[in-house]
Amino acid sequence: MTGEPGRxxxxxxxxxxxxxxxxxxAVGAVVLLASGAFGGLRxxxxxxxxxxxxxxxxxxxxINLTIKRVAWSDDLGxxxxxxxxxxxxxxxxxxxxxxxxxxxxxxxxEALRFAGLEGFATxxxxxxxxxxxxxxxxxxxxxxxxxxxxxxxxxxxxxxxxWEQRTTEPLPTTAELLTRVHGFRxxxxxxxxxxxxxxDDATGRFPVTEFGAA
Amino acid sequence: xxxxxxxxxxxxxxxxxxxxLAVGQxxxxxxxxxxDATRLFERHVRMGQTLEMRTGDxxxxxxxxxxxxxxxxxxSIRSPGVVVVLSFDFVSRGEPSSIRYGELRDADGxxxxxxxxxDRNLVTCxxxxxxxxxxxxxxxxxxxxxxxxxxxxxSGDELDPRFDDMAVVDLQISDADVRAWTATEDLExxxxxxxxxx
Numbered sequence: 001m002t003g004e005p006g007r008x009x010x011x012x013x014x015x016x017x018x019x020x021x022x023x024x025x026a027v028g029a030v031v032l033l034a035s036g037a038f039g040g041l042r043x044x045x046x047x048x049x050x051x052x053x054x055x056x057x058x059x060x061x062x063i064n065l066t067i068k069r070v071a072w073s074d075d076l077g078x079x080x081x082x083x084x085x086x087x088x089x090x091x092x093x094x095x096x097x098x099x100x101x102x103x104x105x106x107x108x109x110e111a112l113r114f115a116g117l118e119g120f121a122t123x124x125x126x127x128x129x130x131x132x133x134x135x136x137x138x139x140x141x142x143x144x145x146x147x148x149x150x151x152x153x154x155x156x157x158x159x160x161x162x163w164e165q166r167t168t169e170p171l172p173t174t175a176e177l178l179t180r181v182h183g184f185r186x187x188x189x190x191x192x193x194x195x196x197x198x199x200d201d202a203t204g205r206f207p208v209t210e211f212g213a214a
Numbered sequence: 215x216x217x218x219x220x221x222x223x224x225x226x227x228x229x230x231x232x233x234x235l236a237v238g239q240x241x242x243x244x245x246x247x248x249x250d251a252t253r254l255f256e257r258h259v260r261m262g263q264t265l266e267m268r269t270g271d272x273x274x275x276x277x278x279x280x281x282x283x284x285x286x287x288x289x290s291i292r293s294p295g296v297v298v299v300l301s302f303d304f305v306s307r308g309e310p311s312s313i314r315y316g317e318l319r320d321a322d323g324x325x326x327x328x329x330x331x332x333d334r335n336l337v338t339c340x341x342x343x344x345x346x347x348x349x350x351x352x353x354x355x356x357x358x359x360x361x362x363x364x365x366x367x368x369s370g371d372e373l374d375p376r377f378d379d380m381a382v383v384d385l386q387i388s389d390a391d392v393r394a395w396t397a398t399e400d401l402e403x404x405x406x407x408x409x410x411x412x
Contacts, residue, residue: 100325101324101325101326102326102328141291141292141334143294144282144289144291144292146289146333147333148334149334150328150334150335152318152326152335152355152357153324153326153357154295154324154357154359155355155357156294
């Protein structure tokens with residue numbers, strides 16, 4: 001019976017029979033294959049996100065966003081009434097697109113999120129509480145209180161992104177916002193071309209004030 | 215070593231294969247490729263003319279504009295640009311049908327796509343009864359800087375506008391029209407109505 005020591009001896013003997021060139025080539029091949037699976041040997045860029053700043057425009061492809069203020073309210077009166085879920089958290093922002101073809105409403109809804117908060121309503125229709133990153137806002141045009149639909153080329157709207165949060169969660173005095181980019185491609189399910197592949201983009205922390213307070 | 219002589223049937227089979235390949239190649243070259251074959255079938259129509267689409271008769275009547283509109287049904291809107299309102303008639307033919315897809319194509323070639331749902335841009339056409347004239351509207355917001363010279367294209371199916379002809383209406387909007395519309399507010403829009411009914 002040869003066992004482990006015998007196998008080890010044979011392996012060392014086999015390696016000793018290789019030339020230095022063969023050994024270096026083998027090591028190089030292993031390094032290339034292993035690093036290639038993780039993007040190669042070039043130094044990876046740190047996961048640095050742009051900073052969102054109030055009043056400054058930021059492009060999260062294909063949406064231009066200028067955050068104006070972040071606020072909370074129990075009741076948005078004539079806009080959409082009192083919250084039956086808890087409280088509203090809203091972001092007032094200017095939005096436009098950088099495209100020559102209108103951008104669908106769902107892309108605008110996906111472009112902005114609160115980060116790191118809990119107890120948000122999933123959407124206007126689904127009231128299951130989820131973390132803020134997974135909650136879809138209503139997007140209301142502030143001028144006439146209608147829902148924003150397609151974002152046409154050359155038009156800038158002031159809108160309120162509106163979420164609802166359980167009052168069992170503490171009311172934030174500051175909150176982190178997260179913008180998200182999209183990529184344009186053909187759907188893998190059908191022939192339609194649209195904005196898919198949502199990815200996190202820029203973040204910024206903003207004070208949360210009471211809506212309507214001076 | 216000598217190659218065996220092919221029989222007449224083998225030669226015939228070979229000739230048929232070559233001929234089939236040649237025919238296939240010719241068809242491949244002459245038939246339209248995928249994007250061309252599935253292009254929108256656009257037909258231009260002027261204001262007041264009637265276009266016989268596959269599913270009905272389409273007649274553009276008038277175009278107006280304003281910065282704010284008051285709809286008889288649904289949301290009234292205030293636009294950061296100009297709201298363009300195209301009024302048209304539609305008569306279903308054969309089976310109940312309607313107009314449910316629109317594109318505003320501006321002077322710079324930029325496109326706003328809109329459909330039968332939503333609060334703002336909207337094609338509203340209740341044509342569901344064969345042979346009855348329905349007055350419809352296409353309401354869409356536009357950038358006033360590139361509005362003069364725009365067209366609106368309309369079709370039946372919002373999911374696949376290639377289902378029917380696409381009517382392309384030259385709106386004949388001038389710079390003077392745009393200037394007037396940017397100074398106009400509270401344009402009243404009848405969303406749709408059936409001809410002959412109060």
